[in-house]
Amino acid sequence: MKLQRKIGLRATALGALAVSGALVLTACGSDDNAGGSTGGTGEKTSAASNIKCDGAKGKLLASGSSAQKNAMDVWVKNYMAACTGVEINYKSSSSGEGIVAFNQGTVGFAGSDSALKPEEVTESKTVCKGGQGINLPMVGGPIAIGYNVPGVDKLNLDAATIAKIFSGKIKTWNDPAIAALNAGVKLPSTAIQAFHRSEDSGTTQNLGKYLGATAKTDWPYEAEKKWPAPGGQAASGSSGVAAQVKQAEGAIGYFELSYATSQSIPTVNIATGAAAPVEATSENASKAIAAAKIKGTGNDLALGLDYTTKADGAYPIVLVTYEVVCDTGNKADTLGTVKSFLTYTASDEGQKVLTDAGYAPIPAEINAKVRTTVAGLK
Structure with missing residues (x-):
């Protein structure tokens, strides 16, 4: 009970921080517009973090999984504080709605608590010119x-x-x-x-x-x-x-x-x-997530989870939320921002905030492959 209370206090404090951060970001957006911002230079790195904004600019729309909303709120707050003039707008809806939006080409990436189905991969090829949608595991948790x-x-x-x-x-x-x-x-x-x-x-x-x-x-x-x-x-x-x-x-x-x-x-x-x-x-x-194995092929990093584990202390009802992106064929006006933002979420700094928010970081070996794949997005 002491552990639950401690986690609850942490999460409550973090929720308040996310709300206040959202208000600050709204105000900052207004200030940028009033000051005639052109949407970010893509060259600034925050003095308080290691977030790199190289190539990031303008507004990036994303949507999907509500399970990762609280993690996404913190990531967006931290990223936008570092990358002045860049706006990340993540609409928390559902995994299904996120994938539909991605395959319609209306978002730069989608959040999904399950990997793309074969038919969804096929559909993604009409949006990802010369490529296809892939799954990047980014958030774990019970x-x-x-x-x-x-x-x-x-x-x-x-x-x-x-x-x-x-x-x-x-x-x-x-x-x-x-x-x-x-x-x-x-x-x-x-x-x-x-x-x-x-x-x-x-x-x-x-x-x-x-x-x-x-x-x-x-x-x-x-x-x-x-x-x-x-x-x-x-x-x-x-x-x-x-x-x-x-x-x-x-x-x-x-x-x-x-x-x-x-x-x-x-x-x-x-x-x-x-x-x-x-x-x-x-x-x-x-x-439980540490025992996951990559079952995707090529650039796809979909994971296989063991729901039947009986290991002591391993909680079996887990999910991994993927960020669904094009491996090739991303839109030129959002590619830089997608790569910059996902580079941050997959970084040690980005993953570190997950535990305090009630999530589980992606295992280091798998996360290293996520970073390599993000760096190679085209």
Whole structure:
């Protein structure tokens, strides 16, 4: 509980910083326009950081995953403070919407919690002239299962029980299956209200991959971005699901960890078969992500995650958010900014801020390949 409280305080402080930073950036944008800025020289390096703005200019539009929003807010704040006159506008929507926007050519890059499908790669070739869309792993972290059950400060669940809760087979909090995993805990007869994402979501797909790999009997659905199970209630974005869980007694939902810590929503410990149920923390997610292997080919760095891990302290419900870019064929007016910004997010400095925001940095060996690939974008 002390660790959760510490992380929660960190995330709350960071959220306040991001809000204040957004206000500062808005003001700075107004000052630049008033002063007749031409959109940045692309030559400035911040004295307070190692952010290099070489080739960056004007405005860069991006959109997609809401799971990485809190990380993106901090990255954008830091980057725009260093690169005067350059504007990064990331629209937090969903992985599905981000990929659609990317393949329509309306954004410089997209954020997605799942790698491009083969048909999406094929579609990207019409936008990436002479190339194709590739996946660059940039943000890791746990998918927290948040709950609202007054009087229950600690809750253990396993994959089968989670599957039954989200598919509507378990309907009350004092169900024998939940009680068996929480000896000595007084569970109420409160009805369970399970919340899921209303739109196509990579977070949904990653949860589905975990349940499909570990509880196939109780979760017979394909791991798709669209919510597959009957029943439950829908909300928009990770923020929407978290808000519903926060306010509805008996609620349970899934979202990226920083949404739980910033709103003091308790999270489920996962019984994986390890020596003890595993808490949703950045450190524990890192242990699972460290075992990831690159499954993409060429410049594509899509990862294969082990959702069935039973390693002690390895939190199994993880996601990796990719920045989807063209390997070749990027628009000339945004290429410099895309390379400059993603060089920063993949840097040691950019990755370092992730832990404080409730995320898990990408393993160093994989991240080194991300930097090389970003440097070679054309």
